[in-house]
Amino acid sequence: MGFHGFPNAELVLELGLNSSSMVETTRRPTKKSNLMSFDHPLDQPSLSLALSGDSCGGAAGGGSSFSNASVKREREVASEDSERGGAIYISGEEGEEDEDGSVNGRKKLRLTKAQSGLLEEAFKLHTTLNPQKKQKLARDLKLRPRQVEVWFQNRRARTKLKQTEVDCEYLKKCCKRLTDENQRLRREVEEMKTQRVSQPIYMQLSAATLTMCPSCEQIGDTNPASTNIPFTLGPKKEFFNSSLVHQRLVN
DNA sequence: TCGGTCAACAGGCCGG
């Protein structure tokens, strides 16, 4: 299926948000393969795109998961009691098992509403499991501990995917806003460039470039003898007129 | 029929 909206994920979208809505997790802080930074220090989103070189070769040959009948699964089925009281196996009669206790084929297990509800409750309290909690939930729900574990894993993945989509939308909006702002500023610069040729220098200065006159501490000139220029540009007249400096220059 | 959902799994990473 691939990432929602990015079927052929050639590009890896790395985003970091200070998302307060993020479900609290106890994930380890340093994880090499993590694309999402859950504890981004900044308020502003960061966005970076990168080519995914090997595209996470992890489960490249994942097709074997079913045909192998899973060593891990067999290990668990052998070690655990195979009680599945509340779960609903959609196709085939419940409890269709071969001699080693494993369910023949891979039937779709549907959790009942009660089971899902209880798992959701547990997930709200804490998104990760400890062995005791896992065992207790499995007992209460008449599921195998492995099933509880898998449910929590998938639930975390769903939460993360949803949050990623939300963050992605937010970053798209940010990107658009910044692009618009960038264009606006570029236009402004162009306008200023065209005005520059036809105006005296002090007219070319925007308000932002006007600073307080260091000598008179006024913006603008109140001296009737002076020109209409708001304040002197460049070195102060007095600086050059002072006899001391003049002396220095002469010497 | 097809796309979406979800349980289940494989393989990798990391901390204890």
Place this chain on the structure above:
DNA sequence: CCGGCCTGTTGACCGA
């Protein structure tokens, strides 16, 4: 090394 978690994937199922 083991257990827990993450990520990507598969296949069954379901509804439009």
